[in-house]
Amino acid sequence: MTVRTRFAPSPTGFLHIGGVRTALFNWLFAQRHGGKFILRIDDTDEIRNLETALEPILKGLQWLGITWDEGPGVGGDRGPYFQSQRADRYATAAKQLLDTGFAYRDFATPEELDAERKEAQAAGRPFLYSRRFAAFDEKAATQFEAEGRRAVVRLKMPREGNLVIDDKVRGQVTFAWEREQDHVIQRADGSCLYHLATVVDDHDMEISHVIRAEEHLSNTPRQAFIYQSLGYTLPTFAHLPLVAEPGSRTKLSKRKLAKYLKNRDFAQVNEHGMKIANQIGLEPESDTFNPVIVDFYRDVGYLPWAVDNYLTLLGWSLDDHTEFFTRSQLIENFSLERVNSSPASFDPKKLWTVQDHYMQQLSTAEKLDLMMPFLLKSGLVDEPITDEIKGLVAQIIEASGDRLKVAGDILTYATFFLVKDLVLDPAAVTKRLAKPGTADLLKRFIEHIEAVEPFHPETLESALKSVVESSGKKVGDLIHPVRVAVTGTTVGPGLYDCLTILGREKSLARLRDALEFCQ
């Protein structure tokens, strides 16, 4: 049997991190078994602007390298791949269920149903619809219609026996049929609901393995009933553990951002991303730009594989020590058997360290390619990009070393090299320049480096040390003021590297400018 898996997102305007994890596992499983991964769009509800709502999802998956074999943009012979274009298929299926007696027309009003539901709850027994307004023949239907009632189509669920699902993650799960509701599959206006649509689609698209989040486990019986009643064979089910909130077991949701921001790690990662976004003029809105949404990571300059690798570890592990995988290693080793069954909470800080790991593997040239767009967007560098600029940025990248965690971090470390007029951070001035004796030391350092040859880290270091030694001071007494003078801040790459990259002219100019802040 050919393995065919699918991911069926609703076009909501953004790609959620939990959704990505589901997509990833489906993709990995298909890859592992030489199968196909299908992308289907669940747009049964009215979508105001499909294009706008869909694009971030498609772009996000593409960025992550989660490619689909059939679906939007690539086609396929089991389409269409948009539920909105498949309404007639669902209606046909609903009619078939009606004709074969597995569904019935129900004329109850929502209020009548609600009353029954409340009654059952008050009595402490499970709710089971009385089927009081069910029309099992034309005569009854005509009568209800004469009363001005309108019918929906409900599943006529079995009321005895059990259903046993052999879930690939959870093992055997048993449901009693009598606890299952007669769910509505078609509204009075003829439109069909999710559960019917999903089953019909999965069957039409020959999905062999339904791999989805645990929230769907309880939905499985009613879907299984539809499969059976329509004469379809059941796919293999695998219910993945939920991706939970940071430090919690509750399902991760895009709506509870304020709560997540109270989590220190989450807040830290968010703030770091926000800073970069602001520097490249994104002016992001927090409901579409935050660590729960994939765009955040792309826009800030994370590596897609770092996100994939981290997300894979959320609910799956190979063994007791392997954490980093190449794409092919992962595909080779992925299996549903090693998927965990308990919820996994999303830890942005761990993603951060996975990202750090992969970033440090890159060559300077690779980092340059990733980071240059950020410099362009921020306006620190203009088109056309000359070899001179490239060389300069490459030097900055090398000097910055593993301080660069994401591509956007280049903005933090390149700014003071590229900016025309350096603005000194007032706090740094107070801390490092406005100290007695600093002016004198700086002046002597300026004299030393005016003529030092060559203008290189080693020679600059010995120049600085000789100034310090001859004045009976400590290295820190001079090195910190110099750093603030030439970079405007207290943190950065090695000082001698900074001076060298900046060059003699600029270094001297900045040192002289800084004298006015000294004592």
Place this chain on the structure above:
RNA sequence: GCCCCCAUCGUCUAGUGGCCUAGGACAUCGGGUUCUCAGUCCGAAAACAGGGGUUCGACUCCCCUUGGGGGUACCA
């Protein structure tokens, strides 16, 4: 309420009856290195939810309790 799922350090996890004095990673804390930061090195603290069984022997199997989560829609 009812149904289903889940339960090892704060977090991700290893563990499939004796290899467990419970291993690794992130985070945390302490220390070394360093011009700052980042890094790096060394070290510390940190868990089998509770109670019953089964067994010569339970983190591992069974039951109960407790806790957490999901579902229970003319949402997906």
